[in-house]
Amino acid sequence: xxDRFPIEAGxxxxxxxxxxxxxxxxxxxxxxxxxxxxQIIAPPTFVQASAQFTENYGLxxxxxxxxxxxxxxxxxxxxxxxxxxxxxxSGGGGLHAEQHYEYHRPLTPGMVLRWEQEPGxxxxxxxxxxxxxxFNESITRxxxxxxxxxxxxxxxxxxxxxxxxxxx
Amino acid sequence: xxxxxxxxxxxxxxxxQVCYDLSRTQIVQYAGASGDYNPLHTDExxxxxxxxPGAFAHGMLTMGLTGKMLTNWVGDGRLTKFGVRFVSQVFPxxxxxxxxxxxxxxxxxxxxxVDLEVExxxxxxxxVATGHATARID
Numbered sequence: 001x002x003d004r005f006p007i008e009a010g011x012x013x014x015x016x017x018x019x020x021x022x023x024x025x026x027x028x029x030x031x032x033x034x035x036x037x038x039q040i041i042a043p044p045t046f047v048q049a050s051a052q053f054t055e056n057y058g059l060x061x062x063x064x065x066x067x068x069x070x071x072x073x074x075x076x077x078x079x080x081x082x083x084x085x086x087x088x089x090s091g092g093g094g095l096h097a098e099q100h101y102e103y104h105r106p107l108t109p110g111m112v113l114r115w116e117q118e119p120g121x122x123x124x125x126x127x128x129x130x131x132x133x134x135f136n137e138s139i140t141r142x143x144x145x146x147x148x149x150x151x152x153x154x155x156x157x158x159x160x161x162x163x164x165x166x167x168x
Numbered sequence: 169x170x171x172x173x174x175x176x177x178x179x180x181x182x183x184x185q186v187c188y189d190l191s192r193t194q195i196v197q198y199a200g201a202s203g204d205y206n207p208l209h210t211d212e213x214x215x216x217x218x219x220x221p222g223a224f225a226h227g228m229l230t231m232g233l234t235g236k237m238l239t240n241w242v243g244d245g246r247l248t249k250f251g252v253r254f255v256s257q258v259f260p261x262x263x264x265x266x267x268x269x270x271x272x273x274x275x276x277x278x279x280x281x282v283d284l285e286v287e288x289x290x291x292x293x294x295x296v297a298t299g300h301a302t303a304r305i306d
Contacts, residue, residue, distance in 0.1 A: 163220050
């Protein structure tokens with residue numbers, strides 16, 4: 001089944017709380033009626049929560065499956081580590097280097113988003129602390145249930161040779 | 169309340185403290201709301217085991233905090249573009265201030281727009297996110 005992101009007012013409220021945003025347009029339908037958008041809208045980075053509805057998203061524990069975060073041991077929990085994951089990644093699965101959004105129309109409760117993703121550029125450079133850095137760009141276009149383009153997102157991820165620890 | 173072109177000038181700076189003494193609990197809230205459960209952000213034991221000094225905030229939490237400054241200033245539903253690079257990690261205990269500097273006031277297809285340079289910094293001035301935003305103005 002293709003991934004679908006149903007935009008719900010309760011989820012918008014929880015997200016706004018998480019970014020410490022008390023703007024009542026994210027929580028109060030009566031207040032929202034009197035604003036320019038005229039209804040509850042989502043905060044500008046909310047579409048990132050499509051991760052919740054991405055079936056094969058790697059940074060969410062799957063029920064009954066091995067998870068790379070700590071349990072008894074610092075690395076690995078939830079289920080025995082499957083043989084194909086022996087060796088594993090450097091931990092953490094890469095970092096987020098950049099995120100860019102273009103907003104084409106307001107994101108509002110009741111919309112159901114689908115998205116199309118395509119790879120962008122890839123490049124490498126030598127980091128000061130983290131060794132070789134490999135950057136990968138991806139472009140995601142989010143459409144509503146009527147096929148209107150709502151948001152275009154450009155994301156850059158980076159994989160590091162060593163942990164990117166901050167300067168002393 | 170939207171911004172008016174006549175009230176803006178190039179070089180003008182707007183800033184807002186977007187978090188104070190960031191709690192681990194807020195990072196957990198962000199993980200739960202966004203769906204990014206990478207243990208690097210919430211699991212101190214794991215983060216140390218893979219070589220970090222401890223769990224650190226999602227870049228997207230910093231971007232979300234920065235977005236709050238923008239929407240509080242430019243108004244609801246007024247952003248047309250918003251993008252950042254994550255240039256330094258944010259740890260529990262950090263206090264962040266997000267700043268927008270007016271770069272250009274222009275018109276496109278009859279719509280007035282403001283281009284902003286965006287920077288979010290820690291108390292000691294270290295930048296954690298830098299980028300740009302564009303908003304519709306009156």
